[in-house]
Amino acid sequence: MSDNTIARLSTADTAFHQRLDTLLDWEGVSDKEVQTRVEELLADVRLRGDDAVIEATNRFDRLSVNHMDQLRLSAEQLKAAFDGLPDQQRDALTVAAERIKRYHERQKPSSWQYEEADGTLLGQKVTPLDRAGIYVPGGKAAYPSSVLMNAIPAHVAGVREIVMVVPTPDGVLNNLVLAAAHLAGVDHVFTIGGAQAVAALAYGTQSVPRVDKIVGPGNIYVATAKRAVFGQVGIDMIAGPSEILVVSDGKTDPDWLAMDLFSQAEHDEDAQAILVSWDAAHLDAVEAAIERLLPTLERESIVRASLSRRGALILCQDKTEALDLINRIAPEHLELSVEAPASWLDNIRHAGAIFMGRYTAEALGDYCAGPNHVLPTSGTARFSSPLGVYDFQKRSSLIHCSAEGASELGKVASVLARGESLTAHARSAEYRIRD
CATH class of the missing domain: 3.40.50.1980 (Nitrogenase molybdenum iron protein domain)
Incomplete structure (x- = not known):
């Protein structure tokens, strides 16, 4: 096996976190x-x-x-x-x-709205x-x-x-x-x-x-x-290269996992494909599958460059450490190639799309599963979401005060506005206060 096709990392190594940071580092618009x-x-x-x-x-x-x-x-x-x-x-x-x-x-x-006891109406209007x-x-x-x-x-x-x-x-x-x-x-x-x-x-x-x-x-x-x-x-977002993080418990066919990694690596040389497992022999088998299957790919040169630049097979200690890595990496695509994948969900905070179980290849999501394949990359799943209907709509707040409501709210607004030395704000609200 070639030592250069894909990096092997272990969380037990003292330099692991530094190596992982280097691997993940991507700033696509800094040049x-x-x-x-x-x-x-x-x-x-x-x-x-x-x-x-x-x-x-x-x-x-x-x-x-x-x-x-x-x-x-x-x-x-x-x-x-x-x-x-x-x-x-x-x-x-x-x-x-x-x-x-x-x-x-x-x-x-x-859109929604509700009415308070004094007749004041508050709500939200959704507009495309x-x-x-x-x-x-x-x-x-x-x-x-x-x-x-x-x-x-x-x-x-x-x-x-x-x-x-x-x-x-x-x-x-x-x-x-x-x-x-x-x-x-x-x-x-x-x-x-x-x-x-x-x-x-x-x-x-x-x-x-x-x-x-x-x-x-x-x-x-x-x-x-x-x-x-x-x-x-x-x-919508600043999209970086495509990426996949696969977590395997060692029981999925290594050929399947190798091809899952290839499926993202073939996008371009900067794409990222990472596999995490706590089974060292399983990682060896996946690496062997990578070497065996790589020459069969139409886009072999792109995949090989991607894997050598930004790919990795990571040995971790256990499920808990795998979950820590998921949330650290915040991947665009996460494959949970494990038994009972639903049991992992409560502990996963950052991922663009989560593909659950051995049969759920990420490629199905790219084309026809239904959820959107435009996803946050480069760790932005920490604060961003897949493209969706909500990205094509905006929300307007609705406020309709009754005379009684305007009077009561005006008293509160007056105090706060004067506290900010914005007296025109205060006086505007005070005009509506009933004696």
């Missing part, structure tokens, strides 16, 4: 050169609109277009792509879309966004699943208009991506990507409508641009 290039693109698109988008698209995607109409796909083109799919692909896409919709319909929050922008990656792979995962929750939330951008390097269109856009009811599709696409969505151009929120993962330029335009528009 000053990248930030400078992104800022220049954003400023150019903001100033020149379509012309700047066309120039950047020609340069980065190796195209030669001279008008935005050449970068816009019609509803007829999307429908033709869907109708032209092989039956098996069209059926699979339809089943996935139906499952995703059914799951997300359960997320819909309701007017227009959402969806970024779909189009570089190393095509992602029709990302179209469904981003657009369907927006539809369920009640978003009026969905604008999708997807880069098409060398002008290559992916029919599955276009078919997914048709199936998910996307209103506008532009074949643009990178920072220039984020800028077009955030600021609007002569052709691209300005959106209220941008969702969806992308490369380092997309992540940097999303961070830069936040405030002009909402964003």
